[in-house]
Amino acid sequence: MTTYFTADQHFFHKNIIRYCDRPYANEKQMRTDIITRHNQVVRPDDEVIHVGDFAMVGTSQWEKVGAVLKHLNGTHHLVIGNHDDCKWDKYIACGFSSVHSALWFKEDGICCVHDPSNWAVVQHNFDIMVCGHIHGLFDVIRESETKKVVNVGVDVRDFKPISMNQVKEL
Numbered sequence: 697m698t699t700y701f702t703a704d705q706h707f708f709h710k711n712i713i714r715y716c717d718r719p720y721a722n723e724k725q726m727r728t729d730i731i732t733r734h735n736q737v738v739r740p741d742d743e744v745i746h747v748g749d750f751a752m753v754g755t756s757q758w759e760k761v762g763a764v765l766k767h768l769n770g771t772h773h774l775v776i777g778n779h780d781d782c783k784w785d786k787y788i789a790c791g792f793s794s795v796h797s798a799l800w801f802k803e804d805g806i807c808c809v810h811d812p813s814n815w816a817v818v819q820h821n822f823d824i825m826v827c828g829h830i831h832g833l834f835d836v837i838r839e840s841e842t843k844k845v846v847n848v849g850v851d852v853r854d855f856k857p858i859s860m861n862q863v864k865e866l
Contacts, residue, residue, distance in 0.1 A: 697741050697742055697743060698738075698739070698742045698743070698859050698860070698861075699742070699743045699744075699745065699801075699859065699860040700737065700738055700742060700743065700744045700745070700770065700857035700858065700859050700860070701744075701745045701747060701808070701826050701848040701857060701858055701859075701860070701863060702734070702744065702745075702746055702747070702848055702849075702850060702853065702856070702857035702858070703746065703747035703748050703749060703777070703810065703827070703828025703829070703847075703848050703849040703850065704748065704749045704777070704828040704829070704831055704849035704850055704851060705730050705746070705749070705750055705751070705850055706749055706750075706751070706752050706779065707723075707727050707730070707750065707751040707752070707753075707760070707761075707764050708723060708727070708751050708752050708753050708757075708760055709723065709751070709752030709779070710722065710723040712726075712752070713726060715831075716831045716832060716851050717832075718851070727764065729855060730850060730855050730856075731764065731767050731768060733854070733855045733856035734768050734769065734856055734857060735767075735768065735769045736856065737856050737857055738768070738769040738770045738857055739769055739770070740769050740770065741770075741771075742769065742770045742771070743770060743771050743772075743773065744768070744770040744771070744772050744773070744857055745773050745775065745799060745808055745826075746772060746773065746774045746775065746792075747775045747777070747808050747809070747810055747826055747827060747828045747848055747849075748774075748775055748776060748777020748778070748779075748780060748810030748811075748828045748829060749777035749778065749779045749780060749810065749828060749829070750764075750774060750777070750780060751764065751779075751780070752779050753781070753782070754781065755781055755782055755783070755786075758782040758786045758787075758790065759790065761782065761786075761787065761790040761791075762789070762790035762791050765790055765791040765792070766791065771793050772791065772792050772793060773792060773793055773794045773795075773796065773799065774787050774792045774794070774795045774796070775796050775797070775798060775799050775808050775809065775810055776795065776796065776797055776810065777810040777811075777828060777829065778810065778811065778829065796808075797809075798814070800822070801860070804824075804860065804864070805822050805823035805824055806822060806823070806824045806825075806826055806860070806863065807821070807822040807824070807825050807826070808825075808826045808827070809825065809826075809827055810827060810828050810829050811827065811829045812825060812827040812829060812830060812837075812845050812847070814827075823843060823844065824843075824844050824845075824846055824863060824864070825844070825845045825846070826846050826848050826863060827845060827846070827847055827848070827849075828847065828848060828849040829849070830847060830849065831849055831851040831852075832849075832851045832852055833847070834847055834852075835847055835852045835866075836866050844866065846863050846866050848863070
């Protein structure tokens with residue numbers, strides 16, 4: 697089993713294509729391609745940490761989240777992002793195994809939060825912050841020889857997840 701990280705898929709968010717200059721003609725094409733790329737990397741027995749902004753759906757359309765999840769390989773965990781508007785129990789009902797405001801991998805020195813501005817809060821305990829939120833703003837920021845912020849958003853990761861080992865190598 698491998699642990700993967702990804703963020704900012706923004707499923708069902710048609711305007712994200714224009715906002716982030718994504719190479720898609722429409723939201724359906726984007727969704728289909730991101731699902732395909734995900735499944736090229738992730739096996740059914742792998743774990744995937746979605747570090748926020750999984751889907752842009754209103755609270756009345758939360759079941760769309762489950763419709764996408766059932767096509768994605770892996771066991772899925774969600775770190776809530778600013779566009780993840782459903783209640784946590786709805787995400788569990790859709791198929792996420794767990795939902796978090798932040799997620800720590802203490803043995804690996806990794807903390808996952810959607811917005812990297814939270815780095816100041818957790819940097820004393822962790823070497824690597826895994827984040828999303830900033831789309832193409834940066835790939836990796838090295839604050840020191842050991843302190844790093846790694847953006848796992850699809851906009852800088854060829855629209856697919858990256859493994860924990862890849863995060864550590866960055």
